[in-house]
Amino acid sequence: MVTRVGILGARGYAALELIKILLRHAGVEIAVLTSRQPEQLHVCQVHPQLAGRLDCELEQFNLEALVGNVDVVFSCLPHAASAEVVSQLVDAGIKVIDFSADYRLNDVDVYKHWYEVDHPDPGRVGKVPYGLPELYREQIRGASLVANPGCYPTSAALPLVPLVRAGLVSSAGIVIDSKSGVSGAGRTPKMGTLFPECNESISAYGIGAHRHTPEINQLLSAAAGEDVEVVFTPHLVPMNRGILTTAYADLATDASEQELMEVLQAAYGDEPFVQVVEGLPATSHVAGTNYCHLTARRVGNKVVLVSCLDNLVKGAAGAAVQNYNLLMGLDETTGLVDGAVI
Amino acid sequence: MVTRVGILGARGYAALELIKILLRHAGVEIAVLTSRQPEQLHVCQVHPQLAGRLDCELEQFNLEALVGNVDVVFSCLPHAASAEVVSQLVDAGIKVIDFSADYRLNDVDVYKHWYEVDHPDPGRVGKVPYGLPELYREQIRGASLVANPGCYPTSAALPLVPLVRAGLVSSAGIVIDSKSGVSGAGRTPKMGTLFPECNESISAYGIGAHRHTPEINQLLSAAAGEDVEVVFTPHLVPMNRGILTTAYADLATDASEQELMEVLQAAYGDEPFVQVVEGLPATSHVAGTNYCHLTARRVGNKVVLVSCLDNLVKGAAGAAVQNYNLLMGLDETTGLVDGAVI
């Protein structure tokens, strides 16, 4: 039995990654790809990687053409544009996994503050599960709409949440210093992401102002049971894919490095995609996979947590397929192990 | 039914790639990994990418430990060292796919000239099929030993052979200008492949002297039915993986660009892994896959052929699994489509 899926906004990097995973996913048929660009292009003109692997055109979005034709939609549209369409699809009975930020935050005012737009579908805000299965697996199962997480929040929450939940670290004064490859900045031409601007350079951006900040705060506040406000600094690194997050928190107890590691191992020992490793993670260790590697070090009275993941896989398309598997009652790892998805 | 396999020389880049493909290959169990390094290390200390995916130690090579334990061996040992071991394995009834150059050349004198060593197993030279299924599929099926091709020869032979065979290009004066990522230089520490030496730089090396030259000549001579000697210039490009080959040949007839393309399409229309593309190939289009993209352009009285492949996959581990599938009577694409193997 095959499930027919549609992908909205199929020109970008996360969409290409999704297509490649779905091509390996038994039981999925990619039925519709849409793009907001006017020209009708063959998918291989947009993604030459798919030569001989997928044969279809990118179409303009058309609700009628989707209803009755696809069972599930992955929306890779930008925020606000996504919710406008997603709400129609869900109303029409189509299950949706939304890559945008539209349903991640629980509060429309916070959304408006950070995204500077009124939420197009306020009625669903706060009722959509946050698609990080390691934290919210039960809410995702059987949902009709899932908010696929931000790449930075996943990389920050996975190492921090178990220690925050266990009360081992103070929830005040947490510093999250993240480093991302350039694919995270998207495929729209901008001077700042031209090759000669990024290559042989590292820079910080959006200090204290990045839109993933409230998402991280929401995840950690839930874990702490109180309001948490982190200092979050993203950096742009001259590589295509990967996020490394180095997080710093004050110890609330005198826990040893070994005890900190044991808490992480207890949290993730049964998780298929989170590996608590002894050595120091590198993004190349997880590139092209749905894994997140993480570890802890104690330095003085602080814990230093290091995590890494592939921003396009565990940070986007891989997480989406993990959520898809949960939505559809499949084994959560279908199409995602072993091997990889470049 | 599961086939147990061993991998010799498992510390390198091609071996890691092979492990990742085999982990996705239903019906294969990785039973033994060997290394010539004295310390006994867990595979995840050598390849942190495999955390949670493979749990075994690298062992010293031991013929007795392999016989009766594994059905097939992939040898990723260097030339000469490989043939010494391979000959024993084949004698013991183990099927072998040899990544080294030892069984690729048909003539022990040519081998000695280029590799500066007496061939350790001269009796088999010239009797082992060259493992490029697109050219030698029937010889590979049912063989007990296959010589896995060099990465450059594959990238050069796939575009050139159909035109040479069809007599459309002169076999004299062919120029092959290849560009390779640095993983092709191996994982042994050398100053020349340190990051600061390679990054932000491109260089030519081994002009007229690269050991893949006789292998290319042998493939094209077979296609031409006469001795062919190419001018082959490899270059080192600041990227991890990928080979782009630009080949130049004099037209022997007045064939149009379209006719040249049609000959390529006729040759590869049914091939699962060779895609004749209209646009210009880029190595990123095939990275992490077993595909080779190629195309032709006519400029004046010459044809310019451009091909690309991933040197670690179609140029090494992917080709090896293609050969494995043929040896074992499996579908040739098992474990290799769709998706990828980074």
Add this chain to the structure above:
Amino acid sequence: MVTRVGILGARGYAALELIKILLRHAGVEIAVLTSRQPEQLHVCQVHPQLAGRLDCELEQFNLEALVGNVDVVFSCLPHAASAEVVSQLVDAGIKVIDFSADYRLNDVDVYKHWYEVDHPDPGRVGKVPYGLPELYREQIRGASLVANPGCYPTSAALPLVPLVRAGLVSSAGIVIDSKSGVSGAGRTPKMGTLFPECNESISAYGIGAHRHTPEINQLLSAAAGEDVEVVFTPHLVPMNRGILTTAYADLATDASEQELMEVLQAAYGDEPFVQVVEGLPATSHVAGTNYCHLTARRVGNKVVLVSCLDNLVKGAAGAAVQNYNLLMGLDETTGLVDGAVI
């Protein structure tokens, strides 16, 4: 005595390189920078590299503001746009070094064929010296307008011209396979030069159709004394700066490799910026400098020439200052040795 100079089109990579060289050039004052963008920006907003080094605004081009204010103009405007302005400046008595292709080709029809536009200043075509001092030094001295060469033509002509002039190679069938860093594609946002599109990839482009082809043909035809048509294939390499050219030509005599090298050494022994090297050149050897390294290898009946230069220096801004020095009667190396200009 200080010469006041203006730079038109000062936002791009070559302009930045030019500014950095001129800041070290005793006797030059950067008096005016122009840009065609509407916003008036401080030069450090456009080029943060210049913080504390240059303090001025980018202005809109204004002929009146330049006449009487500057002695020399460097035009980094695109083709056609450049000649429109340059002709006015020269008429007004300002000396100009033009980075565009407008005055490089000697024939307005060839110009129109390749640039698909009528030449805006046809009367000067064919009368402007081509600014490659190693070939046309005497014509450049004392000129009022110089056509600064293309980066690829410089890298191809320097190794080939001495051998063509000496009749050592056939002028028919020359293949030029060039590899360039991405800064050569300019600073205007385009999807094709985004970091994730270029990184970890090499590709050929413009095969047989690149606009530097007629420029190379013109240089080699002049050297050969007969019409030469090369096959020229440029490639895009994942690095910021640098061009490596590998050129292939049929030997016309039985010259040895040593004789070929001697001809090159004789041609360039007194040149300050061309180094005939024994080893194989790499672009990192010349990055940030005005040097061109080149060498020759004989393979069968062909010579393989390898040259490298920094496309932004010897391929653009450094050559421009070399020309400036000649125009002004200064030592040709002023501001260009030793050290470098990143």
Add this chain to the structure above:
Amino acid sequence: MVTRVGILGARGYAALELIKILLRHAGVEIAVLTSRQPEQLHVCQVHPQLAGRLDCELEQFNLEALVGNVDVVFSCLPHAASAEVVSQLVDAGIKVIDFSADYRLNDVDVYKHWYEVDHPDPGRVGKVPYGLPELYREQIRGASLVANPGCYPTSAALPLVPLVRAGLVSSAGIVIDSKSGVSGAGRTPKMGTLFPECNESISAYGIGAHRHTPEINQLLSAAAGEDVEVVFTPHLVPMNRGILTTAYADLATDASEQELMEVLQAAYGDEPFVQVVEGLPATSHVAGTNYCHLTARRVGNKVVLVSCLDNLVKGAAGAAVQNYNLLMGLDETTGLVDGAVI
């Protein structure tokens, strides 16, 4: 009047950078280059970048050959090896700028703890000026031996020291998250710095254990007037050169972002090489130069400081020439502005 200098350990990246700066430095003659490698090589075999620019051989170190022959020595030898030689040179009346860590720490026990070796020249420890002119200019002038600073300590101390001195930030709990290019790891072949290991990857290393930690603590303790212990995490970034440091400190007062910036501007307004910038620094803004760009942002109750410099220039060879100029009573910027030194 020309000063004759020697460079010990001339094969590495910092030594090459130093040579390139000194070639532009009027008044310096490079008289001796030494290497600990047995083969006697021409400097252009070791550094092909110097073709046509420097003509000499690398020699074995020989005290007698230096005394009376050179006035100043730059030692690029590793720690412990450096002090053994430096002490002899200083005793013989030669001025020395030492790139190693040997004379940076004021306490032989701290040195032994971190470097795991007895100090070879304990008598001078604590009496040698730390060569960061922005902090210790007066001590450097007229000294006979200067300890050239570590690259990370320079990048951390320059933004932090003015705020610590002013009492604006707490000296407890400071987090320093630094990101370095790979040239910082040296030119000795190691698997960890091979191109394919570093490219497309970022990783943390030496968390809480990097040998620059005590050097940072010493600098900040001096500024604070009390013992400071930072949490320092270095990262390896896929680029050749550059360090970006992001430092986090708790505000001790309610200073606004503007006030924090004003303190930095007051500290560095007259410094030739430190630029307090409004925008966010990137390592490409300072590559190849002796500049350090830095800025401050307030986020909640913390200040986030970002600084960048070129680890081979301001972090090594450029700082050494700055120190040389001070030692010799020259203008501090000689040979270092404008332009750059790649």
